[in-house]
Amino acid sequence: MSTDTQAPPTYAIEAVDVRRSYAMDGMQVEALRGITLGIAEGEYVAVTGPSGSGKSTLMHLLGALDRPSSGRLLIGGQDTTSLDDAGLARVRGSEIGFVFQSFQLLARTDAQDNVALPLVYRGVGRTERRQRAVAALEAVGLGHRLSHRPTQLSGGEQQRVAIARALVGEPRLVLADEPTGNLDSANGHEVLNVLEQLNRERGVAVVLVTHDADVAARANRLIRMRDGLVVADEIQRRQESRGEQEVQGRRTPQLARTPQGGRTPQGGRETDGGQEAQHGQVLAIRSPAPSPSPSPSPTPSRSPAPTPSPSSDVPDIPGQPR
């Protein structure tokens, strides 16, 4: 993947004013209240926020497990709004890889067949499935654990099997929901290292939902959510203590993009290249609410007229009247 290209960025996934509401005990609950963001190919994004902020709902929408109540979701450039259930399933199977907090491996099935599972639904023959599963397991360092069942593996190994399963279909995007949530810190690190290595080497976009600030700090971009809205979307220098990371200059072009005006490639130019920021330093801070609150920590949730402000209804085109 070449860097610093002038071509408009291609999004692995793009959400445009996505809303999602549920009926709960007769009340409408708005879990997402207008999210617009794009995840570029090969990006490494962490999503954080308190419980109930809507990050799981966002994950489900990004993973095509759920449909937005309104708004559009484009996966690999394809609008999923008009897809039927079978179409969504096909998108999940070919474009998305899931990694879950609780691993979600089939207990009676060995590592190899667990990893091969997504390929079953793509009509891949058994022999090829198993070959690809072996390759995926080798990629996560579990080439010696092919015929082990989940119960015979440590938590970290189980999650690596799950990562291999997420990758075996060569998706555009891996969605990891608290992937370290059930692991101790050593295993958590190991799992994150594997995810990051695959992100680096294969250019798979990774979106990580986490409560853990240390985990979130490792991503190149941090999206904070609260009350169904994105309250901050920041490019960050990776807080990676391991010295071998050399990725910084490479990915920032795609990262520096406003969540709202993400479809205008020049929108993020000013944050490109050359920064020599220190560990943990925030390189760029994007407010989701363009004009009223330029500060890095807006509080849009209770603000008046919340609907137009964070949404893409009003893209930040200079001079547009509000």
Next chain:
Amino acid sequence: MKPWEALRLAADALRANRLRSLLTMVGVIIGVAAVVVLVAIGGGAKAEVENEVEGLGSNIVFIVPGKFQFGTTPSLSPLRLSDVQVAARIAGSTQDVTAVVDSGENVTAGQNSFFATVQGVTQNFDVVFNRPLAEGSYLTSADVTTSARVVVLGANVASTLFPNEDPVGRTTAIDGVSFRVVGVAQAQGSAFGVTQDSNVDIPITEAQLLFGINTVQSIEVKAQNPDQIGALSTDLVSALQSEYTGVQFSAVTQSQILGTIGKILSLLTLVLAAIAGISLLVGGVGVSNIMLVGVRERTREIGLRKALGARQRDVVLQFLVEAVTLTAVGGVIGIGLGVGTSAAVGAFSPLPTNIAWWSPALAFGVSVFVGVLFGVVPARRAGRLDPVAALRTD
């Protein structure tokens, strides 16, 4: 997902819960086995009865009083022995006409005793019905005219009454009256629990004395070939009806008997199969129930599969194939059990069995159908699960 992938998944799932799978199948196994066994018994009965009726001899017309119908009590016969001559004139041959009266009587010889069907017949009975003798000679025309106390024993009667000696020339007692044995009939074999081998034949004139009657129950005429049966029947009936004004007679042919018995037994078989089919349905409900439990248990698995790209129809297919595999395997086991039981029943009980080729095929088809029927509801429930909610399930 390819269908055979679904089959492999189903096999894995059933293997993972071997005991539960087996217990779930039990209903189907019993249902299918019951269908196979009962149909075999029904079929056996039908085959045996048809055999028996055919064994009566082909081309024979039975003249009986009243309207011939199964289930009605036979009318009191007005027929006389002299009507044999009337029948012989119409048939054009005395050789091919006989008459019968019969009654169940105790036949004894020394300490041995046998409850036999004592038939009073004319001397042509063995010719008309084609009953060859094992030894001795049959009743003669002189025996009939003189009401001789002579008897021809059926094979079973002979072996019971005279286990270690030649019966011919010996004496038996029928109803306390002594008869001399002149012949022993060849064994005919059993048919539907009834056998000609338990009959003893005596002259019809002596039988009338013995039973205290002066009529005969039926007159049997053997047609020279099957084409004549129709005309012969009509002629015989009209001749007798002109003789006995106001009395109805029926000419019963073998095909009529076969047809009527066949109808009755087919109906019986159908009823038996339907009763057994109810247990198959109950087995199907059990399958449905367990499948619903399985869907609930595997909610997370279903959510995961959907997250990994399974479409609704893939999940439906998986569970439907699982249900069908369950009932089909149960069906195969049930067929094995049913065929084995049928063979055992045929070998060790008086009930004859006959496994028609179609009954295992039908039972298998029905069990597959039951799997589809009772698998659809759980499978559709599985297919419709919302992946988000399913993955959240604990």
